[in-house]
Amino acid sequence: KSFLKYSPLIVAFVMLILSCEKDTPDNPYDKVDYGTGTTAVSEPDPNTIEGLQKNIFSTRCAKSGCHDGTFEPDYRTIESSYATMVFQPTIKNTVDLVHYFNLRVRPFYADSSFLIERLVTTTSDYMPSNGGRLSLSEIQHVKNWSNTGARNQFGEIHVAPNISPVINGFLSA
Numbered sequence: 609k610s611f612l613k614y615s616p617l618i619v620a621f622v623m624l625i626l627s628c629e630k631d632t633p634d635n636p637y638d639k640v641d642y643g644t645g646t647t648a649v650s651e652p653d654p655n656t657i658e659g660l661q662k663n664i665f666s667t668r669c670a671k672s673g674c675h676d677g678t679f680e681p682d683y684r685t686i687e688s689s690y691a692t693m694v695f696q697p698t699i700k701n702t703v704d705l706v707h708y709f710n711l712r713v714r715p716f717y718a719d720s721s722f723l724i725e726r727l728v729t730t731t732s733d734y735m736p737s738n739g740g741r742l743s744l745s746e747i748q749h750v751k752n753w754s755n756t757g758a759r760n761q762f763g764e765i766h767v768a769p770n771i772s773p774v775i776n777g778f779l780s781a
Contacts, residue, residue, distance in 0.1 A: 655752040703733040718754035
């Protein structure tokens with residue numbers, strides 16, 4: 609008799625349980641791999657402008673009072689480094705009064721680039737002047753970048769600028 613008394617309650621409970629067993633659609637967010645919360649950053653190729661900027665120019669050259677935007681080349685960013693080096697004329701063109709250079713970086717010709725001369729010179733006028741010299745490996749990375757076209761951060765080779773106009777005389781009317 610007591611079973612019959614509670615039977616409507618038991619039936620309602622069983623129906624409630626059965627109604628909860630519906631097929632629910634998959635939650636698309638259940639399958640997202642959120643990982644560890646860290647992003648793996650790959651090391652740039654040391655023979656590219658990105659690698660040179662990260663490992664040499666920004667850390668060794670863009671120091672206060674040096675190539676920090678107060679004079680060229682400006683090594684604060686990849687863009688400023690590239691724009692103030694490749695096919696840019698030198699202000700000072702020799703360190704030893706024997707070898708003379710017209711361009712800071714001449715793509716495909718590292719040995720014709722004043723940047724390389726400043727890195728390898730045996731005079732006291734070497735770069736970086738604010739600390740220890742670059743290692744032979746670091747200098748080789750700069751040479752490799754230059755000898756493979758001194759490509760920008762997009763992998764493009766800079767086209768040599770047009771020759772500056774020459775004035776041969778004046779015409780008066």
